[in-house]
Amino acid sequence: xxxxxxxxxxxxxxxxxxxxxxxxxxxxxxxxxxxxxxxxxxxxxxxxxxxxxxxxxxxxxxxxxxxxxxxxxxxxxxxxxxxxxxxxxxxxxxxxxxxxxxxxxxxxxxxxxxxxxxxxxxxxxxxxxxxxxxxxxxxxxxxxxxxxxxxxxxxxxxxxxxxxxxxxxxxxxxxxxxxxxxxxxxxxxxxxxxxxxxxxxxxxxxxxxxxxxxxxxxxxxxxxxxxxxxxxxxxxxxxxxxxxxxxxxxxxxxxxxxxxxxxxxxxxxxxxxxxxxxxxxxxxxxxxxxxxxxxxxxxxxxxxxxxxxxxxxxxxxxxxxxxxxxxxxxxxxxxxxxxxxxxxxxxxxxxxxxxxxxxxxxxxxxxxxxxxxxxxxxxxxxxxxxxxxxxxxxxxxxxxxxxxxxxxxxxxxxxxxxxxxxxxxxxxxxxxxxxxxxxxxxxxxxxx
Ligand code: DLL
Numbered sequence: 288x289x290x291x292x293x294x295x296x297x298x299x300x301x302x303x304x305x306x307x308x309x310x311x312x313x314x315x316x317x318x319x320x321x322x323x324x325x326x327x328x329x330x331x332x333x334x335x336x337x338x339x340x341x342x343x344x345x346x347x348x349x350x351x352x353x354x355x356x357x358x359x360x361x362x363x364x365x366x367x368x369x370x371x372x373x374x375x376x377x378x379x380x381x382x383x384x385x386x387x388x389x390x391x392x393x394x395x396x397x398x399x400x401x402x403x404x405x406x407x408x409x410x411x412x413x414x415x416x417x418x419x420x421x422x423x424x425x426x427x428x429x430x431x432x433x434x435x436x437x438x439x440x441x442x443x444x445x446x447x448x449x450x451x452x453x454x455x456x457x458x459x460x461x462x463x464x465x466x467x468x469x470x471x472x473x474x475x476x477x478x479x480x481x482x483x484x485x486x487x488x489x490x491x492x493x494x495x496x497x498x499x500x501x502x503x504x505x506x507x508x509x510x511x512x513x514x515x516x517x518x519x520x521x522x523x524x525x526x527x528x529x530x531x532x533x534x535x536x537x538x539x540x541x542x543x544x545x546x547x548x549x550x551x552x553x554x555x556x557x558x559x560x561x562x563x564x565x566x567x568x569x570x571x572x573x574x575x576x577x578x579x580x581x582x583x584x585x586x587x588x589x590x591x592x593x594x595x596x597x598x599x600x601x602x603x604x605x606x607x608x609x610x611x612x613x614x615x616x617x618x619x620x621x622x623x624x625x626x627x628x629x630x631x632x633x634x635x636x637x638x639x640x641x642x643x644x645x646x647x648x649x650x651x652x653x654x655x656x657x658x659x660x661x662x663x664x665x666x667x668x669x670x671x672x673x674x675x676x677x678x679x680x681x682x683x684x685x686x687x688x689x690x691x692x693x694x695x696x697x698x699x700x701x702x703x704x705x706x707x708x709x710x711x712x713x714x715x716x717x718x719x720x721x722x723x724x725x726x727x728x729x730x731x732x733x734x735x
Contacts, residue, residue, distance in 0.1 A: 303423045308423075309416065311562070311565075319564060322564055326589035330591070331364065382595055389407060392545065409592055413590055417544070417547040417548075418447055418452070419454035421547050421550035422451055422512065425481070428455075430457070430458070432480055433458065435449055435463070436492070439461060442541075443546060472499075474506055474507070479508065481508070481509065485516050487716055491715045509533065514538055519644050521647035525654050537559075544566070548562065557611055557618065559621070565591075567589055571600075583600060583602060584619060585600055585601065586599050603622045605619040632667055645694035649673075656722075659726055660725045670704040671691060672713060673707055674712060675687070675707050675708065689705075
């Protein structure tokens with residue numbers, strides 16, 4: 288879907304009326320920079336005074352909070368990584384007494400200890416305010432119903448979206464993830480205008496609509512706010528075409544806050560505005576740690592009390608772009624992948640999103656695919672396993688396999704095997720989907 292939007296919903300070129308922008312969004316660039324510097328200095332002071340790990344790191348690097356006189360001085364301070372949070376598990380990086388912590392979330396962490404994060408009441412208020420801002424930027428308005436299918440629980444997706452939607456004056460339908468058939472019935476019966484869900488689970492919901500004989504384009508949904516995992520422009524087109532809604536991107540991570548760190552505006556759909564009045568972005572070279580235009584996103588919180596983070600290495604790869612729909616806030620380009628998701632195949636860096644672009648161009652296959660990494664001999668071998676569309680003929684399936692093989696060879700520069708499998712044979716996720724299945728017996732050291 289391009290051009291004007293679906294009937295009854297926001298249209299492209301329809302920014303929120305001025306009355307719907309909050310005070311942070313109305314700051315001029317000069318006001319924003321002054322606000323950032325004041326809050327950055329206070330955050331560095333808070334981290335140094337109240338959190339042992341930061342004091343040790345700053346001392347080791349020979350910097351003190353008062354050395355930060357301009358925003359550029361932040362580059363003199365040490366980075367924070369996920370390992371710092373793991374090493375101080377569970378609460379060692381909290382900067383306030385435990386009785387001021389109102390909520391805890393944790394990221395599951397595929398290996399080892401989870402990372403635990405905490406929020407004061409003010410942190411929760413700020414978070415809800417930022418998610419509300421995201422929902423308005425996506426076209427949400429007071430009175431809209433928001434179906435939330437991000438998981439509730441320790442994951443920040445469900446509750447983060449929930450309080451933001453309430454703050455935006457919307458009616459929340461807290462569906463959480465799973466029970467796909469029921470989700471579809473709820474959407475039919477409650478008629479929400481907005482859905483917040485991972486893009487891969489949206490695909491599972493779409494299939495379920497079709498299975499129940501419901502045309503997804505006939506639903507009440509007008510806006511989808513998709514995040515928690517990478518997704519491509521090709522995926523946006525697929526979802527917008529099948530659902531007749533605006534698909535916009537929301538970014539965030541638990542260590543920094545949760546969903547709502549950055550958001551795409553519906554009127555431009557040109558990358559995600561970082562809400563810089565609360566979070567300060569930098570881009571560094573993932574290996575050399577030098578500032579660069581394109582590389583790893585590094586984030587510093589400016590207002591957080593319970594868990595301030597200084598120069599957090601997100602591992603997410605993107606670039607910073609000037610503001611558009613919200614002029615003072617810089618944008619990040621859609622995240623193409625994480626440095627830890629990168630597969631190095633015979634010396635070539637391969638990201639799952641590159642394969643997604645190619646797979647989604649093939650009309651005979653469905654957007655459900657997985658990458659299987661094996662090591663049959665001494666060399667790694669990548670198989671793209673992708674589902675056929677239900678109506679695809681054997682010839683069409685063979686042609687799709689050949690197209691994907693050639694597309695990956697020409698576009699990415701590696702030789703892969705392509706297996707087109709029957710519909711409904713690849714596992715579905717109800718939240719974040721693990722695109723890469725690593726079946727090598729001795730996994731290679733991953734970058735990052
Ligand atoms: O995924 C928070 C979230 C919930 C964001 C709901 C958006 C919507 P974590 O579980 O800590 O938090 O995972 C954070 O997920 O570092 C990225 O690698 C990835 N990620 C999140 N949003 C996007 C996005 C939540 N829009 C990690 N595009 C991040 C690409 C994303 N990757």
